[in-house]
Amino acid sequence: MRExxxxxxxxxxxxxEAGVKVISSYxxxxxxxxTEEAALYPEIYCEWAPNEKVALEAAHGAxxxxxxxxxxxxxxxxxxxxxxxxxxxxxxxxxGLVICVADDPGMHSSxxxxxxxxxxxxxxxxxxxxxxxxxxxxxTKRAFELSEKFNxxxxxxxxxxxxxxxxxxxxxERVVPDKVPYVKDPMKVMMTVASRRAHVRxxxxxxxxxxxxxxxxxxxxxxxxxxxxIITSSTSYQYAxxxxxxxxxxxxxxxxxxxxxxxxxxxxxxxKRLIVLEELDPFIEEHCRALGLAVEGKSLxxxxxxxxxxxxxxxxxxxxxxxVPFPESVPMRPPVxxxxxxxxxxxxxxxxxxxxxxxxxxxxxxxxxxxxxAMDLNVCMGASCSGLHGFNLAMGEEGERHSVGVIGxxxxxxxxxxxxxxxxxxxxxxxxIILDNSxxxxxxxxxxxxTGKNLRGEPAGKVDLEALCRALGFERVxxxxxxxxxxxxKAVREELAAQAPSIIISRRPCVMIKGTVHLPPIKPDTxxxxxxxxxxxxxxxAIAVRDKKVSIDTTLCLGCGVCAQLCKFGxxxxxxx
Amino acid sequence: xxxxxxxxxxGGQGTLLASKLMGRxxxxxxxxxxVSEVHGMSQRGGSVVTYVRFGDKVYSPVVDRGEADVIISxxxxxxxxxxxxxxxxxxxxxxxxxxxxxxxxxxxxxxxEDIVAKLLAAGAKVDAEDFLAVAERAGSAKTVNIALMGxxxxxxxxxxxxxxxxxxxxxVPEKFLEMNLRAFKLGRE
Numbered sequence: 030m031r032e033x034x035x036x037x038x039x040x041x042x043x044x045x046e047a048g049v050k051v052i053s054s055y056x057x058x059x060x061x062x063x064t065e066e067a068a069l070y071p072e073i074y075c076e077w078a079p080n081e082k083v084a085l086e087a088a089h090g091a092x093x094x095x096x097x098x099x100x101x102x103x104x105x106x107x108x109x110x111x112x113x114x115x116x117x118x119x120x121x122x123x124x125g126l127v128i129c130v131a132d133d134p135g136m137h138s139s140x141x142x143x144x145x146x147x148x149x150x151x152x153x154x155x156x157x158x159x160x161x162x163x164x165x166x167x168x169t170k171r172a173f174e175l176s177e178k179f180n181x182x183x184x185x186x187x188x189x190x191x192x193x194x195x196x197x198x199x200x201x202e203r204v205v206p207d208k209v210p211y212v213k214d215p216m217k218v219m220m221t222v223a224s225r226r227a228h229v230r231x232x233x234x235x236x237x238x239x240x241x242x243x244x245x246x247x248x249x250x251x252x253x254x255x256x257x258x259i260i261t262s263s264t265s266y267q268y269a270x271x272x273x274x275x276x277x278x279x280x281x282x283x284x285x286x287x288x289x290x291x292x293x294x295x296x297x298x299x300x301k302r303l304i305v306l307e308e309l310d311p312f313i314e315e316h317c318r319a320l321g322l323a324v325e326g327k328s329l330x331x332x333x334x335x336x337x338x339x340x341x342x343x344x345x346x347x348x349x350x351x352x353v354p355f356p357e358s359v360p361m362r363p364p365v366x367x368x369x370x371x372x373x374x375x376x377x378x379x380x381x382x383x384x385x386x387x388x389x390x391x392x393x394x395x396x397x398x399x400x401x402x403a404m405d406l407n408v409c410m411g412a413s414c415s416g417l418h419g420f421n422l423a424m425g426e427e428g429e430r431h432s433v434g435v436i437g438x439x440x441x442x443x444x445x446x447x448x449x450x451x452x453x454x455x456x457x458x459x460x461x462i463i464l465d466n467s468x469x470x471x472x473x474x475x476x477x478x479x480t481g482k483n484l485r486g487e488p489a490g491k492v493d494l495e496a497l498c499r500a501l502g503f504e505r506v507x508x509x510x511x512x513x514x515x516x517x518x519k520a521v522r523e524e525l526a527a528q529a530p531s532i533i534i535s536r537r538p539c540v541m542i543k544g545t546v547h548l549p550p551i552k553p554d555t556x557x558x559x560x561x562x563x564x565x566x567x568x569x570x571a572i573a574v575r576d577k578k579v580s581i582d583t584t585l586c587l588g589c590g591v592c593a594q595l596c597k598f599g600x601x602x603x604x605x606x
Numbered sequence: 607x608x609x610x611x612x613x614x615x616x617g618g619q620g621t622l623l624a625s626k627l628m629g630r631x632x633x634x635x636x637x638x639x640x641v642s643e644v645h646g647m648s649q650r651g652g653s654v655v656t657y658v659r660f661g662d663k664v665y666s667p668v669v670d671r672g673e674a675d676v677i678i679s680x681x682x683x684x685x686x687x688x689x690x691x692x693x694x695x696x697x698x699x700x701x702x703x704x705x706x707x708x709x710x711x712x713x714x715x716x717x718x719e720d721i722v723a724k725l726l727a728a729g730a731k732v733d734a735e736d737f738l739a740v741a742e743r744a745g746s747a748k749t750v751n752i753a754l755m756g757x758x759x760x761x762x763x764x765x766x767x768x769x770x771x772x773x774x775x776x777x778v779p780e781k782f783l784e785m786n787l788r789a790f791k792l793g794r795e
Contacts, residue, residue, distance in 0.1 A: 033629045033633050190642060194640055194642040195629055197633065267666045270666075339670040339673075350693070352689065354689060360709045360710050364617065365650060367651065473645070570711070
């Protein structure tokens with residue numbers, strides 16, 4: 030059937046058609062829909078794992094059990110999964126294993142702009158890079174063939190523009206390979222003799238894969254005008270075609286590691302000027318240079334940010350369409366915490382107490398933006414716990430009395446647990462606030478091990494956060510309702526003062542979860558309003574003060590009442606002071 | 607010839623359903639189509655943009671500065687923000703509803719005045735209306751995206767009204783269908 034399909038949904042379709050039986054993933058933009066869409070096929074078992082390392086290990090385990098398996102993650106998730114990745118590459122599989130990884134050039138929803146292609150090279154696992162949804166289906170299926178033929182995990186590498194663009198596809202039928210029987214093999218124990226042999230096998234495999242790269246139709250030459258030859262892949266291929274049409278020759282690489290040698294030399298010999306067009310790092314360019322080819326790449330195009338057709342035109346000093354900008358400055362519209370967001374009360378208190386706040390990855394990173402400005406820094410998932418511990422080692426009591434880590438429930442399970450273990454075991458009097466909103470929010474409301482539901486929303490095992498923290502060595506574990514500012518402030522003050530490591534669980538479900546009960550919107554008593562703007566300090570998008578009177582956007586307000594606790598005059602339904 | 611459409615607005619306004627509907631209509635008519643969306647962080651009340659491109663063969667999934675034939679803006683300020691993406695003499699269909707961004711709410715910036723006049727002065731063809739009011743007349747403020755699609759459909763002579771209505775029937779749940787059909791027609795009128 031011919032249809033318009035999102036890139037990530039097309040990967041899911043490819044997994045389905047390839048007969049995949051098991052998918053284990055951790056959500057992360059722009060990769061999340063791969064697993065969500067795959068889960069709509071009842072034939073595929075799909076799960077959210079606690080983190081990407083666990084997901085890859087689980088998927089690999091499934092291939093040892095004889096079925097095709099996959100996992101999906103964003104680029105930074107691959108850092109977490111890197112440990113099993115390198116050794117799985119040595120050990121091999123019993124059925125095909127595909128790792129879908131999505132980069133985020135331009136950092137639409139990410140903290141860095143790392144280039145996943147380096148992982149393919151470092152772990153010596155082939156990587157396919159589709160340039161639209163039709164290729165996403167085809168390459169995903171081809172990846173399994175490669176995986177089984179060469180006994181290696183294979184990457185499907187997406188980027189935001191391919192992952193989140195819809196283009197036209199033709200779907201096919203699902204074909205499930207026979208289950209492969211499990212046979213015990215001493216060479217699967219990765220130590221000394223077996224590992225040494227495995228490494229030799231991997232090097233032989235790479236040579237075989239390079240031979241494959243020379244002739245596979247995953248790499249294709251599209252000859253046009255030979256004054257310019259462009260080597261490219263992924264969405265950059267689309268920009269090259271958009272800008273040049275057939276006024277250039279193109280070598281379109283679908284297999285971006287390992288790269289062919291002869292094919293590239295042949296192509297180079299047929300064109301006058303050789304250009305590599307690739308987002309992020311000069312990965313293909315450096316390969317060409319190593320082959321001794323005179324090539325232009327990052328001397329023309331930036332390393333940072335996302336490409337577009339105009340960027341290509343401007344970089345090559347070609348005619349570029351121009352628009353007319355608006356004649357005055359347009360205020361920015363940064364993302365904000367939703368009206369009624371339970372995180373807001375916590376950040377209000379942390380700002381009031383002038384805490385150093387070590388943040389983490391999730392919706393609550395928005396606590397950093399005005400007017401709350403209540404986050405000092407963040408690094409990666411889990412760093413709020415371990416990083417805070419290190420900070421307090423250096424700062425001593427002064428740090429312990431004024432600093433907190435904040436981390437969401439899903440992020441805490443992902444990699445905060447080990448960080449607080451460091452706090453309890455090595456005994457800094459650090460205070461970590463778990464922002465438990467009972468969901469993985471930022472990526473679009475996925476279940477996680479603390480919610481008691483699995484990916485399909487069915488009842489599942491449930492982590493007891495209080496019991497877990499106590500078991501890890503915390504004697505001071507308390508729960509607060511972040512809608513209650515006074516109680517939240519009291520908890521933070523007491524735990525900062527305590528001469529012991531502490532956990533505060535700020536518990537209130539995300540207002541965007543279906544089924545969350547909302548209170549009626551607040552109806553301000555404007556006669557009482559003096560226009561003091563105290564209610565504006567929490568940065569709620571439902572509140573505005575116009576002509577010195579407060580107004581509430583009733584289509585946004587969910588009646589959380591946090592603003593009412595700030596109003597001394599009782600005009601927001603509170604008692605006033 | 608590739609045609610370039612942009613749908614811009616504030617995260618949460620329902621721009622994704624609008625682009626889904628448009629994609630379905632264009633595919634139905636046999637065009638090659640690409641739709642590029644924004645997911646993730648910006649959906650939390652940030653500025654969002656969806657690109658729709660169609661023609662015989664479409665390569666890039668995005669629309670760039672100076673390339674858009676039509677910009678459909680769900681909010682007034684967003685029309686100003688994306689104006690530079692409009693082709694010289696291109697058209698803007700804009701909902702005059704204003705949603706204050708956080709810098710305006712906190713007083714760090716001011717919401718520009720007379721935006722429609724300034725868009726016209728910049729050479730854009732502007733079709734501005736309070737589509738929230740149109741949607742409410744249709745039965746619900748939530749149909750504002752469909753009312754905007756109705757107005758946009760006027761400027762896409764390639765597609766007959768019937769094709770839009772058929773696509774709407776295929777994209778909207780039964781119980782909301784009548785309301786959405788009404789919103790589309792009121793928008794188109």
